[in-house]
Amino acid sequence: MSKVRVLVGTKKGAFVLTSDAKREKWEVSGPFFGGWEIYHIKGSPLNPDRLYASQSTGWYGQNMQRSDDGGKTWEPVGNKFVYDGVPGTHQWYDGTAHPWEFKRVWHLEPSLTDAETVFAGVEDAALFRSSDGGKTWQELAGLRGHGTGPKWQPGAGGMCLHTIILDSRNPSRMFIAISAAGAFRTDDCGVSWKPINKGLYSQYIPDPRAEVGHCVHHVAAHPSRPDTLFMQKHWDVMRSNDAGEEWLEVSGNLPTDFGFVIDVHAHEPETIYVVPIKSDSEHYPPDGKLRVYRSRSGGNEWEALSNGLPQKDCYVNVLRDAMSVDSLDSCGIYFGTTGGQVYCSPDAGDTWKPIMRDLPAVLSVEVQTLA
Amino acid sequence: MICVVLPAHLRTLARVSGDVALEVPPPVTIQAILDALEAKYPVLEGTIRDHVTRERRPFVRFFACQEDWSHEAVDAVLPDSVASGAEPLLVVGAIAGG
Numbered sequence: 302m303s304k305v306r307v308l309v310g311t312k313k314g315a316f317v318l319t320s321d322a323k324r325e326k327w328e329v330s331g332p333f334f335g336g337w338e339i340y341h342i343k344g345s346p347l348n349p350d351r352l353y354a355s356q357s358t359g360w361y362g363q364n365m366q367r368s369d370d371g372g373k374t375w376e377p378v379g380n381k382f383v384y385d386g387v388p389g390t391h392q393w394y395d396g397t398a399h400p401w402e403f404k405r406v407w408h409l410e411p412s413l414t415d416a417e418t419v420f421a422g423v424e425d426a427a428l429f430r431s432s433d434g435g436k437t438w439q440e441l442a443g444l445r446g447h448g449t450g451p452k453w454q455p456g457a458g459g460m461c462l463h464t465i466i467l468d469s470r471n472p473s474r475m476f477i478a479i480s481a482a483g484a485f486r487t488d489d490c491g492v493s494w495k496p497i498n499k500g501l502y503s504q505y506i507p508d509p510r511a512e513v514g515h516c517v518h519h520v521a522a523h524p525s526r527p528d529t530l531f532m533q534k535h536w537d538v539m540r541s542n543d544a545g546e547e548w549l550e551v552s553g554n555l556p557t558d559f560g561f562v563i564d565v566h567a568h569e570p571e572t573i574y575v576v577p578i579k580s581d582s583e584h585y586p587p588d589g590k591l592r593v594y595r596s597r598s599g600g601n602e603w604e605a606l607s608n609g610l611p612q613k614d615c616y617v618n619v620l621r622d623a624m625s626v627d628s629l630d631s632c633g634i635y636f637g638t639t640g641g642q643v644y645c646s647p648d649a650g651d652t653w654k655p656i657m658r659d660l661p662a663v664l665s666v667e668v669q670t671l672a
Numbered sequence: 673m674i675c676v677v678l679p680a681h682l683r684t685l686a687r688v689s690g691d692v693a694l695e696v697p698p699p700v701t702i703q704a705i706l707d708a709l710e711a712k713y714p715v716l717e718g719t720i721r722d723h724v725t726r727e728r729r730p731f732v733r734f735f736a737c738q739e740d741w742s743h744e745a746v747d748a749v750l751p752d753s754v755a756s757g758a759e760p761l762l763v764v765g766a767i768a769g770g
Contacts, residue, residue: 358681360731360765360768361685361719361720364719383723
């Protein structure tokens with residue numbers, strides 16, 4: 302019988318939640334790495350028991366952990382992230398040039414073709430790759446070095462590379478996104494990169510249609526249609542039908558188009574989910590009502606999903622990597638909040654229940670569907 | 673033997689309980705102690721001092737004999753009582769945040 306494993310990263314440790322396909326009763330293990338910030342945990346699609354976790358604190362920096370038994374035990378692996386060559390500068394908050402400084406790993410993306418290979422998106426923004434199961438890391442320096450790097454600047458959360466999408470049909474192609482630089486694509490395994498931000502409009506930068514500088518919060522794609530990308534920008538929900546060559550706004554009837562997460566139904570490539578947040582300074586749901594919005598038309602037409610979610614006095618946020626889906630027949634949708642709740646909908650968003658109510662603030666949620 | 677007291681997070685990471693005993697030939701300095709510590713526990717590389725610059729991480733402090741050695745040169749010779757093991761070198765996570 303199938304089961305699901307939910308990997309939760311929080312401000313004070315990691316948790317692994319497991320259930321059978323009914324997704325009603327959950328076993329909880331953790332906290333792992335108690336007291337450390339776990340920005341992201343993700344499993345290899347080739348070897349689901351191979352998990353990678355990013356572990357950091359402001360005191361002791363970055364560590365990386367690996368599990369080869371589905372999260373029961375963990376071993377520290379390599380934590381040395383050194384920029385290739387002379388790092389150079391990017392823009393600081395005040396517009397001055399600021400040297401690149403490694404701070405932490407925001408996102409881990411295990412390879413689709415090799416269980417020993419994993420990519421890491423880091424702050425200050427850069428992309429690293431390990432080909433030995435996380436023991437050593439090398440920068441794919443073509444991204445930072447392609448020319449626009451000196452114009453990148455940090456968002457409020459830091460200048461982070463937070464999204465990595467591996468093209469399931471074209472192993473040479475990869476998408477990444479940086480706050481606040483924008484989205485980028487490589488078609489040659491990471492050697493060269495191009496900004497893919499045409500169509501984005503951001504009033505908070507001097508040229509709202511600039512090639513780079515957009516505060517992209519998250520990007521998602523369905524594995525069967527990797528050319529169709531969905532983006533939650535700082536403000537605006539966008540889509541691209543041509544691998545990022547051009548973006549169209551699909552915010553439609555959302556109550557607010559600010560937010561952080563966006564994800565795609567496992568079996569319906571045009572069904573997408575967002576969690577609208579009131580504004581860039583008020584990081585909580587409008588009207589104190591926690592609602593996921595679903596579009597079955599790839600955007601523009603949205604319906605509120607609230608059955609089982611708090612509809613009064615709710616002022617949590619849902620951070621950019623804190624939503625995920627399983628691939629069971631009835632697609633499960635999961636998200637975690639800064640208030641420490643992890644919600645699951647076993648019926649594609651129609652109804653919701655909390656799996657956990659009182660965790661530390663949730664930074665990331667990933668789901669594995671296991672045979 | 674030199675005695676080093678690590679903060680709880682780093683003891684957990686290095687999988688040690690209690691204080692750490694290290695052989696450090698003279699002159700005993702913070703740099704020499706950290707070199708020996710990282711050689712014995714490679715997982716601590718990058719956690720106390722930066723991988724590249726080798727500088728102390730901003731929220732880490734070094735105390736010995738009731739004195740703050742954090743801002744002293746890393747090659748300054750520590751007191752004899754630390755070198756003899758009578759007093760420990762404390763690696764401390766600074767009080768910051770919540």
